[in-house]
Amino acid sequence: MAKTRTITEGSIPFVMLVMFYSFCTLLSHAADTIRPKDMLRDNETLVSAGELFELGFFEDPFSGNSYLGIWFKSDMNKKAVWIANRESPLLDSTGVLQIRSDGNLILTDRRQTPMIVNSGSVATSENTSATLLDSGNLVLKEGDSTIWQSFDYPSDTYLPGMKLGWFGLKTEQPRIQVLVSWVSPQNPTRGDFTLGVDYKGATKLGVWRRDNAHMDIGFWDGKNFHFIFKNSSNSFNFSYVSNENETYFTFSTSGSHVLSWFVMASMGLMDEYTMSKGKISMVSHSICEESAKGNASECLMPMPSMCKEGDTFSVISGSMPASMIVNGSNNMGFSDCEFICQSNCSCTAFASVQDDQTGCQLYYGNKNDLLSIIEKEGGVIYVRGDAPTEHDVGGQRRLWLILVSSLTPLIVLILFSLWCYLRCRSLNCTGPTVNQVRSRDDVSGTGEVTLLPRGSNMTPTNVVTTATKLELGREKDQELSLFSFSSIETATDYFATENKLGEGGFGPVYKGKVPQGQEIAVKRLSKRSGQGIEEFKNEVTLISKLQHRNLVRLLGCCIQGEENILIYEYMPNKSLDSFIFDSTKRVLLDWRKRINIIEGIAQGILYLHKYSRLRIIHRDLKTSNILLDGDMNPKISDFGMARIFGENETRAKTNKIAGTYGYMSPEYAMDGLFSEKSDVFSFGIIVLEIVSGKRNMAFFESDQSLNLLGYARNLWKEGKSMEFMDSTLDDSCTTSEVLRCLQLGLLCVQDRAADRPTMSDVVSMLSNETIALPLPREPAFLTHMSSSTDADSSKSKHKQCSTNDITVSEIYAR
Incomplete structure (x- = not known):
C-alpha cells in the first residue's frame, strides 16, 4: 500500500525530522497539498481532503513506463482519470514531483530531465502550492489565485466541472480542450478517438476517429442538452457557454450520494461510469439506439458492409x-x-x-x-x-473431394470446347456474336448478365443467364458487369457534348445515368490515345481487385469492336485540380477540407502499397487523378499506368516511361526506375500544390530560376513558410499544421529515393503530431526545367502560367 507523501527538508535537525514524520503519519488523510521544497516520490501519494481522489505514480505493467496520474481512491485498479506525462513517460520508478524554486510544478527522474507540469501557464513567483481537490482537479496557486489546473488539460475522462470546448477565441492560437482515448485499455498513449465540441456546429458533442466523424453524443437545443443515448443515471446537468472568448460544455451531477462521469474508451465508445458508496459501475454507449434516432438529424448509424462476410x-x-x-x-x-x-x-x-x-x-x-x-x-x-470450426474444415474437405471427382469430366469438356472456339476464331470462322449487358433489373442484386445476339429484337428481360468472368487477354478477372455499347450511348445521350466531364490521356470522360437513376462516369478510350488496349486491360485487372474508401470504384466496362469503355461511380465534384487551381472555386476548400484530402490520399496510397491483395505502384499520381465525391472525400483514379510488385520486389525498371511531367520522380523520369518511393514523390508534389494552390509545372520564381519545389524549400529554410500557403486559407488554417504539411511535402520530394519516407511513415507523421519530422534534404528538379520559358518568365516575380500537365505516353531512358 502506498505511503502518504514524505516532506524532505535538508536543514531540519534529525530529531525534528523524526517528530515531523510521525506527525505526518498520524495526519496522513490530510496530505492533499505539495509546497515548495516538498517532494512526492514514486511510492507516495496525495489524497484529496474528502479522500475521494488520489494523486501518485503508477506503472504500465507491459512497458514498465511510469506515469503521474490521478485516480479514485476507492478504485483498486487505479485507473487514471488524468495523466500529467502522457506523452513523456518516465522509464523507471525514480520519478519525483516537486515545486521548483521558481514556483513551477516539475516532474523529474534519475536522469534529472525536468518536465514542467504546468507548462501551459508558467508561475511568476516562488509563493506557489499544488492542491488535489475533491473534484479530481489538481490546482496550482500563487497565493489565492489559481494559475493552472489539470481540468484545463483533460486526458480521457470527463469529470463533473470539467470543460470541453474552445478557449481564447480572440487570441492568435485558440486552445481546444478535448478527451483523447488511450491506445489500448492498458496503454495510456494517445489513441485514435477524440471526444469534444463539433467544430462545424459548436452546439454538439461528438466523437471523431482521427478527423473523421465517428458518432454523436448529444446536442444543445438552446435551453437543454439532449443525449443521443439514454444514460443510465439521468443525473447529468449540462450547461453550454458561448461568448466572444470561449465556447464550451460543462456538467454537474444531481444527488450527493452518486457521482457520474464519462470516459472516451480506446475502442471508440463513450463509457458512462457511476460511483455509489465507493462502488464503481460502468455502462458502455456506442452507435445510437433505435429509440433515439429521432433525437438528432445527424445520429450516426452503422454503414452497410461492402464485404460478403460483413464487418462484424x-x-x-x-x-x-x-x-x-x-x-x-x-x-x-x-x-x-x-x-x-x-x-x-x-x-x-x-x-x-x-x-x-x-x-x-x-x-x-x-x-x-x-x-x-x-x-x-x-x-x-x-x-x-x-x-x-473443425467440423467446417472436415466438411469442406469432403465437399471438395466430391466436387473435384464429379466436375472433372465437365471441366475437361468445357476446356475442349473453349479450345475449339479459340481455334475457330484464329482461323477467322464466322459465327454468332453477342453483346453482354448488365441486367437493368439490377435492384435484385443478383449480379446476372443478359446475353443478346447482335441485331436481335429481344430485350434484356427476355433472356437472362449467369454472369461469366470477363476475359482480358489470357487472364481471367473476377466477375465484372459488362455493358453493351448501345446501353452506354443511351445513358450518355449518345455522348452529348453537354455530358462531357473532361478529357485526359486515355480519352474523354462523360456523365451518364442508368434507368434506375444512378449517375455514372463513362471513360471512353480514344482511338487517337497514346494509351492503348494494354493500359485498358491493366486498369480493369487492377482496380476490380481493389476496395478502399479512397479509391474510385469501377462499376463495369464495355468491350465491343473498337470500343473500350470503363464505367465508374460518378464523382460530382470532379477532380482536385479543378478546385485548387481555380481562383474562384479554391475558396470552397478551407484548410480542414484540404488536410482531410491530404490524409485521404495518403491512406489510399498506403493501401495500394501495403494492405491490398496486390502490391501496386500507381505511377501517375497527380491532382487531376484525385476525384472528389459529394462530401469532398478524395478518391484515387486512373490505374492505366499502375504496376504490380511482388512481395520481395523493391524496385523495377522500364524503357517505356509513362506519366506526367511535374509529378514524376527524378529516378523514373531519367532512368525509368520506379518503386513505392516514386509514388511518395508524386504525393509530395500533390501536398505542396494543395498547400500553396499553385501548379508545380506552371509556377516559376524568376529571381533564382526556381520552380515550386525550390521556392518552397527556400521559404522553409528562411523561416517564411507561411508565405508559401494559399492566401485564401488565412482565416481557416492552423499554423502548426501548415508548417508540418510543408515540411512533410519537402521530405517526400527529396532527390534521393532512399531519403524519402514510406507511405506508412507519412500516415504516421500526419496522424501523430508528436512525431518529430526529420530535416528535408535538397528536393529534386530544384530549378525550372523548361529553358524555353525562362526568358518570358523573368518578366514577373511569380508568374502563373497557363501550361497544362504534359502526359508522357512514351519516352526512352537515357
Whole structure:
C-alpha cells in the first residue's frame, strides 16, 4: 500500500525530522497539498481532503513506463482519470514531483530531465502550492489565485466541472480542450478517438476517429442538452457557454450520494461510469439506439458492409504465427488493427501482437484454413463473420473431394470446347456474336448478365443467364458487369457534348445515368490515345481487385469492336485540380477540407502499397487523378499506368516511361526506375500544390530560376513558410499544421529515393503530431526545367502560367 507523501527538508535537525514524520503519519488523510521544497516520490501519494481522489505514480505493467496520474481512491485498479506525462513517460520508478524554486510544478527522474507540469501557464513567483481537490482537479496557486489546473488539460475522462470546448477565441492560437482515448485499455498513449465540441456546429458533442466523424453524443437545443443515448443515471446537468472568448460544455451531477462521469474508451465508445458508496459501475454507449434516432438529424448509424462476410468479427482462441505481424508498434492499438482489417474485404482475421492489445497481425487466407496454422494456446483472434470450426474444415474437405471427382469430366469438356472456339476464331470462322449487358433489373442484386445476339429484337428481360468472368487477354478477372455499347450511348445521350466531364490521356470522360437513376462516369478510350488496349486491360485487372474508401470504384466496362469503355461511380465534384487551381472555386476548400484530402490520399496510397491483395505502384499520381465525391472525400483514379510488385520486389525498371511531367520522380523520369518511393514523390508534389494552390509545372520564381519545389524549400529554410500557403486559407488554417504539411511535402520530394519516407511513415507523421519530422534534404528538379520559358518568365516575380500537365505516353531512358 502506498505511503502518504514524505516532506524532505535538508536543514531540519534529525530529531525534528523524526517528530515531523510521525506527525505526518498520524495526519496522513490530510496530505492533499505539495509546497515548495516538498517532494512526492514514486511510492507516495496525495489524497484529496474528502479522500475521494488520489494523486501518485503508477506503472504500465507491459512497458514498465511510469506515469503521474490521478485516480479514485476507492478504485483498486487505479485507473487514471488524468495523466500529467502522457506523452513523456518516465522509464523507471525514480520519478519525483516537486515545486521548483521558481514556483513551477516539475516532474523529474534519475536522469534529472525536468518536465514542467504546468507548462501551459508558467508561475511568476516562488509563493506557489499544488492542491488535489475533491473534484479530481489538481490546482496550482500563487497565493489565492489559481494559475493552472489539470481540468484545463483533460486526458480521457470527463469529470463533473470539467470543460470541453474552445478557449481564447480572440487570441492568435485558440486552445481546444478535448478527451483523447488511450491506445489500448492498458496503454495510456494517445489513441485514435477524440471526444469534444463539433467544430462545424459548436452546439454538439461528438466523437471523431482521427478527423473523421465517428458518432454523436448529444446536442444543445438552446435551453437543454439532449443525449443521443439514454444514460443510465439521468443525473447529468449540462450547461453550454458561448461568448466572444470561449465556447464550451460543462456538467454537474444531481444527488450527493452518486457521482457520474464519462470516459472516451480506446475502442471508440463513450463509457458512462457511476460511483455509489465507493462502488464503481460502468455502462458502455456506442452507435445510437433505435429509440433515439429521432433525437438528432445527424445520429450516426452503422454503414452497410461492402464485404460478403460483413464487418462484424467472431472471437476464437489462439495466436497467429509471428510472420504475420504487420506492425508491432505500441502506437497501433486494437481499433487501428480492426479498422485496417475492416477496410479490406480480403482481410479474414486480425489479432493484437502484445498482451496490452497493441501491435497488429492480419490474415488474408480462407478462414477455415486458419485453424490449421494458428497456435491453439494463448491469445485471441478476431475472425470476420462466423467463427470456423473443425467440423467446417472436415466438411469442406469432403465437399471438395466430391466436387473435384464429379466436375472433372465437365471441366475437361468445357476446356475442349473453349479450345475449339479459340481455334475457330484464329482461323477467322464466322459465327454468332453477342453483346453482354448488365441486367437493368439490377435492384435484385443478383449480379446476372443478359446475353443478346447482335441485331436481335429481344430485350434484356427476355433472356437472362449467369454472369461469366470477363476475359482480358489470357487472364481471367473476377466477375465484372459488362455493358453493351448501345446501353452506354443511351445513358450518355449518345455522348452529348453537354455530358462531357473532361478529357485526359486515355480519352474523354462523360456523365451518364442508368434507368434506375444512378449517375455514372463513362471513360471512353480514344482511338487517337497514346494509351492503348494494354493500359485498358491493366486498369480493369487492377482496380476490380481493389476496395478502399479512397479509391474510385469501377462499376463495369464495355468491350465491343473498337470500343473500350470503363464505367465508374460518378464523382460530382470532379477532380482536385479543378478546385485548387481555380481562383474562384479554391475558396470552397478551407484548410480542414484540404488536410482531410491530404490524409485521404495518403491512406489510399498506403493501401495500394501495403494492405491490398496486390502490391501496386500507381505511377501517375497527380491532382487531376484525385476525384472528389459529394462530401469532398478524395478518391484515387486512373490505374492505366499502375504496376504490380511482388512481395520481395523493391524496385523495377522500364524503357517505356509513362506519366506526367511535374509529378514524376527524378529516378523514373531519367532512368525509368520506379518503386513505392516514386509514388511518395508524386504525393509530395500533390501536398505542396494543395498547400500553396499553385501548379508545380506552371509556377516559376524568376529571381533564382526556381520552380515550386525550390521556392518552397527556400521559404522553409528562411523561416517564411507561411508565405508559401494559399492566401485564401488565412482565416481557416492552423499554423502548426501548415508548417508540418510543408515540411512533410519537402521530405517526400527529396532527390534521393532512399531519403524519402514510406507511405506508412507519412500516415504516421500526419496522424501523430508528436512525431518529430526529420530535416528535408535538397528536393529534386530544384530549378525550372523548361529553358524555353525562362526568358518570358523573368518578366514577373511569380508568374502563373497557363501550361497544362504534359502526359508522357512514351519516352526512352537515357
